[in-house]
Amino acid sequence: MTVASPRRVLIVGAGLAGSLLAIYLARAGWSVLVVERRHDPRERRFAEGRSINLAISARGIHALRRAGLEERVMGAALRMYGRMIHPRSGEPHLHPYSNDPTRGINSVSRSALNLALLEAAAAEPGVELLFERRCTGVDATRGTAEFTIHDTATTETFTADLVVGADGAFSAVRGSLQRTDRFDYSQAYLTHGYKEMHIPPVPHGAHAPFALMPSALHIWPRGASMMIALPNPDGSFTCTLFWPWESNPLSPLEPSFATIRSAAEARAVFERDYPDALALMPTMSEDFERNAAGNMLTVRCSPWSASGRVTLIGDAAHAVVPFYGQGANASFEDCEALVDALAAHPSIADALVAYEKARKENSDAIADMALANFVEMRDHSAKASFARKKKLARLLRRVCGNALEPEYDLVSFSTVPYAEAQARGRRNERILQMCPVVPMALVALTALVGLKWYGFDTLMHEFSTCTFCLMILILTILQFQRVVRNTSERKS
């Protein structure tokens, strides 16, 4: 104990980000109070359903290691080394995540991870945890947050030097900030919803107790929709259906949650779209009827702090769609950035500004990349052109080395800032797209050299040849320009 009274932080939300931040700040000498809306999961486990498995990768591992929790959490993780693409017909094939075969992302149960973090936070001397208290608002200027106690009309008010909203995509703390002056805010729902399904363990088979290869993330890409499956330690798989909410009049055969309502209708879609998975899903009908379809949304806001004493982390600051498996990883990076900023700046207000400066552009970048990855997973990954492009990228990478490290590797297997990963990914894309220009330029060069050395005079009299060369040159330039244009359009 120091003589000076420690700074006091109130963390609203004991989810992944809130619990990890509590650990960090308690160790940095803060007095920490964490207040959570739900019940204490140490007494009674979280209800399952409606939660996508997490994929923890380099950033998450880095943050867990800093809290001394890497071994505990990663011990129960299943590493996935690539995407196993299940086509409509034919054998599944694996697309490795990286040139380096040891690189993989880690399938982790969200509730188990949350519990581990919460137990570690509770074990810190400076941390107090309160549950079943719903935040009803924050007064940024006074540094207070008000809560109502579950099932009562009783309200409690807590005051702190710093209030952190770690209360998720529908953050109440952010709701209070939204009423302050000049708060930019956007929430954009995906046109698709998700529904959890289940593949149980099997007693026999090549991967028993797993029904499918456990070292891959399984994808059934079907254009506008898809299903994925992630392995669990008990040998089961958690499958997630991603279907549009509404039907598309232009392709009436596509499933949507609006048109496919009954288990019987769903079974017909599964028989057509996911036949190999259906064979492994004895509870398909029950799962489809029991599990509600959930929403996915992207939330962006700015500024992340108010009055120099309230700020946001994790989904509260930047909810992202789950398709890059980076939501939890990004939230953990927020915790590291916030605790680093608080260590570097004596003034909390300065620290909050530095924290947002470090994170805002990176969280915008991962939000964009996660949306783009949905299209890649459900649509592109099924196409031969995509496999060719990936092969070309891998080849170029072998030739050019780390300078051409792909976006996926930078995001999942490094702690390079997301915005830099995105920028480098775009540059790689530009280089890849220029590859078709090379043969055209060679043809044009050959024609010109031929003209010069093997009968310049004669050929020049042939206006048609001259025109031909011109055309080739022009086509080359046009192609080059098209590529540059496409890239810059995607950028904007």
Add this chain to the structure above:
Amino acid sequence: MTVASPRRVLIVGAGLAGSLLAIYLARAGWSVLVVERRHDPRERRFAEGRSINLAISARGIHALRRAGLEERVMGAALRMYGRMIHPRSGEPHLHPYSNDPTRGINSVSRSALNLALLEAAAAEPGVELLFERRCTGVDATRGTAEFTIHDTATTETFTADLVVGADGAFSAVRGSLQRTDRFDYSQAYLTHGYKEMHIPPVPHGAHAPFALMPSALHIWPRGASMMIALPNPDGSFTCTLFWPWESNPLSPLEPSFATIRSAAEARAVFERDYPDALALMPTMSEDFERNAAGNMLTVRCSPWSASGRVTLIGDAAHAVVPFYGQGANASFEDCEALVDALAAHPSIADALVAYEKARKENSDAIADMALANFVEMRDHSAKASFARKKKLARLLRRVCGNALEPEYDLVSFSTVPYAEAQARGRRNERILQMCPVVPMALVALTALVGLKWYGFDTLMHEFSTCTFCLMILILTILQFQRVVRNTSERKS
């Protein structure tokens, strides 16, 4: 009176859109209840300050005519035929709004217009008006809205077949919709604020009682900031300063509301930036200190309706920044579209879908055009290149006729849907930008023709000439491509 009981509508907000909609719906046989947060302006006039003068143009006039109010409102309007640009030094010069010198936009007092609409609504037999009641929430499924009566804790609940949120940019009705499932929402504040200033009438001078020419919208464009002035019927001008909230470290001489706080500091800026206006502003110091700076924001949301019985109009559905003078005009168009949809569809739910379909893309378009017009007004309009471009556009228009009608004319002097005006404006822009390509193509053509007819053989032996022609061609193509690229980038 018909025997069947009329359909009942509850309009939240008695501003411009709410009042006009009340008139339309009462005449269409609805029973109308309008509930407003503020006091009744018929008893006590609105406080002035913090309200930009309105510019009513073709769309607004169309809607007012339909309500039989054109003469009453436009009688007190002052028509402005162009922008009077006041440079830092030198004489002001007029940029007409249109090739047609009779076309102008109309400076109208917001409070006078609101009062006229409210009085007309009150005069309709089917309309009931209630004031000083703040909406605290809407229950879309039951079609109810709850209000608290001013200065009391008393609440009132009203039920209707249709509830319309006409309660402005910070709409409480929209706030309730925001909590429904999958409601996309964004609010984006401008980096600039506004502050009202005043130029009083003068007894003598060329335009007395006006201190400046009353038939123009006056602009002092200064790059990152500007001031504008609109005439009032009493001979005064309402000026509005548009300054950034924060200072720009890269151009420390630019004014901002953060750096220029005192009247003395403001006077120094006025002496440098708006010397001719300052000479006409005896109350400059008092105005600057007394009038608070206001925010401007763009609000977008979707869907505009919930449960088939609650919807939004005007700023509640789509707040826009004021730089195209189209906020009120767009709101009036909403009223027309909503009443037309309700007339065309027996089911209110179907009507609300049709209304949003008719208006959503158009309100998005005017929101974008209003943001773009800010840059044009404060920055481009001061530049010689802008005047040249406008001249070229007018010339092309004379040659090509209505096919090349400029965006400004389509937005302000026609009722062509905003989205179409925007698309046609972009096409015009593309054509304008291609004009510099024409002389380059001519040079290239001339060179080629020269090559063919005046010594093909000799010239062809000169490799340098051949290269020269090639270079010209390539440059032409590059220039062409650059133009196309720029246009498509702006589009995205």
